[in-house]
Amino acid sequence: MKRFVLIFLFSITLVFNAAAVEIRGNHFYTDKELTHLVDFNKQNDSLISQIQSLYQRDGYFSARINISSDYKGIKTIAINEGQVSKIESLSINLVPPDAPVNFNDLIAEYRGHVASEANFNDLAEQCIASLAENGMPFASAQWSDFGFDKNNDIITTLQIVTGPRARVAEVRYRGLKRTRPRTLDRQLIFKPGEYYSESKVKDSERLLDQMPYLRIASSFEIESLGDGDSCRVIYNVRELPSTRFDGAGGVSSIKGKSSFVGRLDLEFGDILGTGRAFGLFWNKKDRFSSEISLNYLEPYLLGSPIDLSLEAHQIDHDSLYIENGASLGLVHQFGGGLSGSLTLTIGRTVPEKESLVVASDSRSVGV
Template sequence: MIHRIKYFLLLLTYPFLLLPQVVDNFEITSNNNFKDNEIIGWAQVGKGTRLYKGILDTIKSRVAFNLSLKGYFNPSFDGTSMEFSEDSQKVNIKLVAYEGTPTFLNKVIFTSNDSLRLQSFLPVFNFLQGQVFNKNELEEYINDALTKLENDGHPFAVFTITSVYFYYDSTDENNYADLYLKLNTGINSKIEKIEVKGNESTRDYVVIRELRIEPGEQYSQVKIEELPRRLNRLRFFEPVATPQFYVDSDDNGVLLITVKERQTNNFDGIIGYVPPANENESGFITGIVDVSLRNLFGTGRAVAVRWRKFDRNSQELELRYLEPWLFGFPLNLNVDFFQRQQDTIFVQRTISGGLEYLATEDVSAAVFVSSESTIPTLSEEPVFTVFNSTSLTTGVNLKIDTRDDPLAPTSGILFSNTYKFSRKNINGPSKFITLDTETEVNLQRFEATLALFYKLFSRQVIAFDINGRELRGPFFEESDLYRLGGTNTLRGYREDQFLGNRIYWSNLEYRFFLSRRTFAFLFFDTGYFLRSADEERNIIEQEEFLIGYGLGINLETAIGVLGVSFALAKGDSFSEGLIHFGIINEF
């Protein structure tokens, strides 16, 4: 019978033996200089914390360590205790945390191998004398001094705390410390050589010229940390890491740039055939072809060809060439040819050239000139479409680009402001030119873009851009107008769906990065266009505010960054949504 009672009691208590003992309450007392919450944070103990052997010693050790960082080296924890509940499953901890008196920094004995540096830093560290010996504050002073040295040619500088002498002064009853600090500045480092690794096709000089570092230039950590952003703008490499610096056996300072090349030749195309609708028509080819060679023979030169066939009678052809760093100077030469056939209305050809001065790594200014001709399509019936005209355009552009990566920026801004002046001569058709027709027309174009990128959290970025275009002059033809709608402006609408002498659009995106240059996004686009009335040509005013929204993804692939989005215009049902896709323009 007695054995049965023992087994019964064991069964009753067994579940309680399996439950862990936990802290039910953690109380702080006797603290005068620091708040309870601060000390609890140091102890890393709270309600629900599991009880373990030596928990009181751990708490005391953690609190004492953090107090020492604040300059309190003589705390007392006498009276600290634990009280268990009746079932021994919960415990109340009472921590008696008397911080004691702070220790003051009495003297800083500072020595250095460089007397000039000693004199420059001595006032900084002397400022600490008489203050509470706060280790965190001392580390901040040392880190600031090391940063200044790194940016002034001393990347190998070292601060050493040789000793700290603690003592008690019975006269004023305070604790004091004397700090012995030594600075070794190391050698005065200069960048005398630049080595490039990992570039299989890109030539070394293409990388080196982008760095804008002169041989013998003094080492600066700030400038070194800026170099990856400059190289990323070439778009020839995977995201570049911060370069390494070392001194070789000949005592030359060597800057080592390590890169990994990415695909720089892109081909994007889709070709389709539209069969005839009836026996009297013939079929036609439609589609898009985009070819971009952005690093010809590893020299940084670029060539692009773009062809778009919209329908039976409309198509575009564009050829572009870039010559970077003309004659070794920070000047980029751009040459473009563009031709547009618009329905059965006109053919427009433009030849342009521009010279861009790279003032700094962030700021550039450009001048350009272009010649344009517009030829109306001949028709059997004398119907006016556009004038036969030629125009000469000159312009200037200012650009500021601080983005950390041009393909998938997570921070920075892009600002571009352009002014164009065109002198347009109307040459025919003579049957539509009257005595009142202005045959010499001056046109002005104002164009601006502002893009902002802000990192909210890890992998999450907000991107916003706003764009404006305005054309001014006595009258406008269809070939002069701006075009709005499609992948690069207002998603949810057809490419170039709207025409206007004044257009505006904005794009707001929330981006979630899946890898460095791959991200999914939600977007909200707005747009506006105005085509002013022209009573003489029976054109009524057209004006509308538009909205588009949707989602998409940008994928980094072997052939470039592929962008795909599904967009709805205001009032559209899901079945009416448009899919926009294409290789992101990297020219």
């Protein structure tokens, strides 16, 4: 009985606290959103400051907050949101001023947008990204000289320190244990000595993540070298298991005749850290049928951007006929995720004794 009374009193307390605050005048934020974003247990001055900061982040710089309490202790928060401010005028000040970029189109695009924290951050990030694409990965930006015009719209300046143009002096792979670095270097679409390009570094990271025995563990990093006119790109990678084995075997007996049956699937990948791969597959499901195949991959044949693949197989179909075949494939990497392929295939069908299957040869070329 006492346990029931305690639960009942606790429920009454929750209802009382929820009803102790009344919000009026809010339109941009709902009561539920404000309840989630604001700590109503703070003192009035701190609470007013928190709500005003919340509105200012979304461009409501003229928002006014008034808090009062009645004799019952119920707190009333009256919000006058005012008019949202727009970006009326902005300028970008580059230090040094001779950077090979122009932000006039970007400035024109954002003029008239809501003066929210998200828009200001997005504009600054686009400027920094543009500089990084043009070889300046260590640029920094800061907003300054905020002011209001007669319509309460924003006038401000973005100060950008571009830093020197940097060339990529070195590429490192953090987390690499088995694979040789030069095997990964072949995936890069930039070369050491070139000016840093953010898009090329990101595209190279994507290509590394598509390798069969490697994954990107976390985003790449950039380190400044010397006076900042050169840099080191670090890719954080995680190697995957490169050897796979799956097999089973046993004895099958049909009509008093026993035969060995089984299955073997074996793959050696990234052999000696070179990216080469060799595979063997064998399957014998009964005494009359069997299959065996071999495959080999030679990436970057003779140092070229061409991958060579070889495959050969033999299949015995229920002692009716034997199918032999082989294929040769060439894949050329053009860069930027584009590739072209050429495949040559030959095959032969050989009938066994007392079979109605006709012997045949086949050849095909695929592009």
